[in-house]
Amino acid sequence: MRRLRKAVDVKSLSKETGNKKILERVSFKVDRDERVVICGPSGSGKTTLLRCLNGLESYNTGSVTVLGVRISSDPKSIQDIRSKTGMLFQSFNLFPHLTILENCTLALQTARRLSSEKAIETARHYLDRVKVIDQEHKYPIALSGGQQQRVAIARALCMEPELLLFDEPTSALDPEMVSEVLDVLRDLANSGMTMICVTHEMKFAKKFADKVILMDEGKIVIESEAEAFFHNTDNPRVKAFLKTIRSR
Amino acid sequence: MTKRVSWLNKRLEFLHGEIVDWQNITISVVALLLLLGVLLPLLQWGFWGAVWSGDVAQCHSNGACWIYIEKNVRHLLYGLYPKEASWRMDFLALLVSCQLLLIWQVKTNQVRILFALILAWVMPVLTYYLCYGGILGLQVVPPQYWGGLLMNFIFSAYSIATAFFIGGLLALIRQKNWGIYSALVKIFIDLMRGLPLVSLLFFATLVLPYFFFDYHGSSKIVRLYWVFTLFGSAYMSEAIRGGLQSVSQGQREAAQVLGLSEYQSMISVVMPQALQIALPSIMNLVVALFKDSTLLSTIAVLDVVGMMQATSSRVEWMPYAVEGYLFVGFVFWLSCYGLSAVSASVEKKIKVYR
Numbered sequence: 001m002r003r004l005r006k007a008v009d010v011k012s013l014s015k016e017t018g019n020k021k022i023l024e025r026v027s028f029k030v031d032r033d034e035r036v037v038i039c040g041p042s043g044s045g046k047t048t049l050l051r052c053l054n055g056l057e058s059y060n061t062g063s064v065t066v067l068g069v070r071i072s073s074d075p076k077s078i079q080d081i082r083s084k085t086g087m088l089f090q091s092f093n094l095f096p097h098l099t100i101l102e103n104c105t106l107a108l109q110t111a112r113r114l115s116s117e118k119a120i121e122t123a124r125h126y127l128d129r130v131k132v133i134d135q136e137h138k139y140p141i142a143l144s145g146g147q148q149q150r151v152a153i154a155r156a157l158c159m160e161p162e163l164l165l166f167d168e169p170t171s172a173l174d175p176e177m178v179s180e181v182l183d184v185l186r187d188l189a190n191s192g193m194t195m196i197c198v199t200h201e202m203k204f205a206k207k208f209a210d211k212v213i214l215m216d217e218g219k220i221v222i223e224s225e226a227e228a229f230f231h232n233t234d235n236p237r238v239k240a241f242l243k244t245i246r247s248r
Numbered sequence: 249m250t251k252r253v254s255w256l257n258k259r260l261e262f263l264h265g266e267i268v269d270w271q272n273i274t275i276s277v278v279a280l281l282l283l284l285g286v287l288l289p290l291l292q293w294g295f296w297g298a299v300w301s302g303d304v305a306q307c308h309s310n311g312a313c314w315i316y317i318e319k320n321v322r323h324l325l326y327g328l329y330p331k332e333a334s335w336r337m338d339f340l341a342l343l344v345s346c347q348l349l350l351i352w353q354v355k356t357n358q359v360r361i362l363f364a365l366i367l368a369w370v371m372p373v374l375t376y377y378l379c380y381g382g383i384l385g386l387q388v389v390p391p392q393y394w395g396g397l398l399m400n401f402i403f404s405a406y407s408i409a410t411a412f413f414i415g416g417l418l419a420l421i422r423q424k425n426w427g428i429y430s431a432l433v434k435i436f437i438d439l440m441r442g443l444p445l446v447s448l449l450f451f452a453t454l455v456l457p458y459f460f461f462d463y464h465g466s467s468k469i470v471r472l473y474w475v476f477t478l479f480g481s482a483y484m485s486e487a488i489r490g491g492l493q494s495v496s497q498g499q500r501e502a503a504q505v506l507g508l509s510e511y512q513s514m515i516s517v518v519m520p521q522a523l524q525i526a527l528p529s530i531m532n533l534v535v536a537l538f539k540d541s542t543l544l545s546t547i548a549v550l551d552v553v554g555m556m557q558a559t560s561s562r563v564e565w566m567p568y569a570v571e572g573y574l575f576v577g578f579v580f581w582l583s584c585y586g587l588s589a590v591s592a593s594v595e596k597k598i599k600v601y602r
């Protein structure tokens with residue numbers, strides 16, 4: 001299969017509800033194996049934008065192409081994108097009625113129709129990679145927040161996605177657990193994986209990102225190489241944003 | 249004086265954390281005396297003064313006549329079902345008990361659902377033919393002879409199981425916002441919940457016959473079964489809908505994002521959680537519906553209450569109807585207490601991951 005150079009191509013994406021513009025002509029591209037951080041003040045539309053990429057959220061105009069598939073009215077296009085994309089939520093969303101291992105094997109066995117041995121093997125591989133293999137028979141409630149988010153990452157990795165979306169993966173965590181999750185993300189980044197991460201952790205973003213997108217009021221204010229974003233801060237809005245982040 | 253109170257306090261510490269003072273002691277003593285005043289005569293009547301064996305002639309008005317139960321136990325259990333055929337009822341009751349036990353104890357949910365499906369959709373048909381007979385050389389026993397406690401048990405077990413599946417379906421349709429279908433379901437549920445069960449049962453016996461073909465003279469019990477079941481389904485669907493609503497949107501999205509289809513997500517993510525949340529209300533319903541099955545007696549079905557009324561209207565037993573009511577009450581209390589215990593144990597198991 002030909003490997004496409006573009007992982008994500010969003011053109012002039014707009015969404016409004018009532019007369020409120022949530023996204024306004026947003027366009028950006030993400031290359032294969034690129035790590036993108038999306039940041040911006042609360043309510044600027046980061047979550048909405050991310051959810052538009054895998055069809056969790058609908059939009060009014062514009063086009064979204066993910067991994068060579070363009071979202072259309074055909075539900076199959078969205079299914080196709082979801083089968084190659086993983087997503088992590090702020091609140092983990094592990095299935096509380098299933099053990100850690102079952103959380104990881106469920107989709108493999110139902111959506112992918114793998115045998116249970118094969119599914120368990122895959123799940124164990126990724127649970128080991130995020131270092132929660134010793135917890136596999138516990139229920140999510142018995143795990144710390146950091147462990148739960150790492151299980152959620154393993155669960156997403158089990159589906160062998162080509163693109164991972166993260167929506168503030170650490171903002172529901174106690175400060176001392178943030179780093180264990182960020183370490184896993186950095187490890188993933190080094191192994192080569194296209195990732196788009198909404199985050200407020202600017203220190204992490206500095207080390208992690210190839211590209212930074214700053215949003216405000218539904219628009220992309222600036223899209224630049226990470227290096228440039230953090231060092232050439234002549235743009236007053238970038239300056240203002242970084243200042244609010246630092247002061248927290 | 250105070251010394252004595254504090255001595256009492258020490259002795260009675262295990263009873264409650266409060267300080268014992270004279271006011272408390274007085275209230276307790278008075279309450280105790282009142283209790284004894286009521287309880288003692290009752291115990292006297294029910295135990296020491298009661299007639300436990302022998303003949304009706306020995307019964308008197310100063311004590312309970314438990315021989316009534318002994319002499320009529322067959323009728324209370326089997327209704328008018330002929331003695332030589334009553335093994336069929338025993339067999340069915342045993343079969344149902346085993347299935348219920350399996351549904352409760354089995355480890356995997358798939359197996360549990362399978363047994364529930366059999367109980368809801370296969371067993372009623374099987375039971376009908378076995379009870380009626382006329383096949384395999386079995387004696388024919390028309391439905392008007394069926395009855396007794398075993399019928400209450402079997403009838404309500406099947407009906408509740410069937411209501412569970414119909415209720416689940418109704419809850420799904422109502423939740424889906426499928427326009428006209430959801431509206432119809434809502435109307436149906438409100439109607440069923442708005443009407444008293446007794447009036448529905450009368451409707452089934454008096455009005456519905458105009459629409460139904462009477463097969464084997466069976467139609468009455470079948471009509472009652474369906475009305476009872478639909479009544480239960482309405483309540484079931486509300487209980488399950490409550491569960492469905494408390495599964496967060498995030499759970500559905502997590503399943504979607506992993507590539508599960510809507511059906512797969514419903515079966516393996518949403519429904520299991522919804523049912524766990526709804527379990528206490530479902531168990532409440534089970535108890536309530538089991539008790540409601542005695543309302544069948546109001547329309548001349550010889551269930552345990554109907555049979556009790558029939559036996560105690562015979563001249564020699566006429567004065568001892570109270571014993572009958574107490575017996576039936578005791579049996580129902582015991583069963584419902586058991587059900588509550590089961591429900592509590594299941595809830596405890598579920599708490600492990602909530």
Ligand SMILES: Nc1ncnc2c1ncn2[C@@H]1O[C@H](COP(=O)(O)OP(=O)(O)OP(=O)(O)O)[C@@H](O)[C@H]1O
Pocket residue numbers: 017022040041042043044045046047048049
């Ligand atoms: N379903 C909806 N209906 C109406 N308005 C919505 C809806 N979803 C989001 N919004 C609005 O869209 C805007 C963007 O929301 P979004 O959640 O994408 O912001 P965000 O950048 O992720 O913010 P945060 O940093 O707080 O997570 C907000 O003003 C929000 O009120």
Ligand SMILES: [Mg+2]
Pocket residue numbers: 046047048167
């Ligand atoms: Mg957000």
